């Protein structure tokens with residue numbers, strides 16, 4: 380049977396949809412809801428769960444998961460009347476009210492972290508501050524270690540460039556204390572030289588050079 384339906388979506392809504400970070404599975408469920416509603420010029424429609432399963436090829440569990448995610452993001456509204464067996468689905472065309480999930484915040488966070496780390500490596504001349512070996516800024520990048528082990532403390536003082544080997548050794552309480560003390564003394568010196576620009580001072584030398592050979 381030929382299906383001659385057309386789906387009308389306002390351009391700003393379509394545009395928002397294009398930019399909104401949905402997973403393939405979320406998108407698949409959403410497209411199905413859109414075709415069942417706007418495809419029939421309806422704003423909302425009752426859909427049995429098994430129709431989702433047939434149309435998307437996903438398991439019932441996954442369909443439920445995606446519907447929950449789309450609901451949390453306020454991209455769809457789901458309601459169910461007490462006397463009905465199936466839920467009613469509505470595509471929320473008021474796109475400014477869509478909400479991003481935590482995972483997008485996490486993605487943004489990791490992007491910020493990536494930039495912070497790049498700055499720290501640059502500050503430390505791409506050199507491992509513990510053993511002094513020089514890394515390749517264009518090749519494999521050195522790690523940036525949180526001295527106090529707190530991954531959210533991204534202050535300059537708490538971050539240090541280390542090679543992979545030294546990083547492994549950095550996660551001991553003794554090392555944490557040792558590094559904290561050294562940073563304090565370095566900052567003190569830096570503050571004396573450049574009272575306002577302590578963070579801009581490049582570390583020319585590794586702060587701790589291994590003595591055992």
Ligand SMILES: [Zn+2]
Nearest residue numbers: 523524525549
């Ligand atoms: Zn670390």
Ligand SMILES: [Zn+2]
Nearest residue numbers: 507510542545
């Ligand atoms: Zn090292």
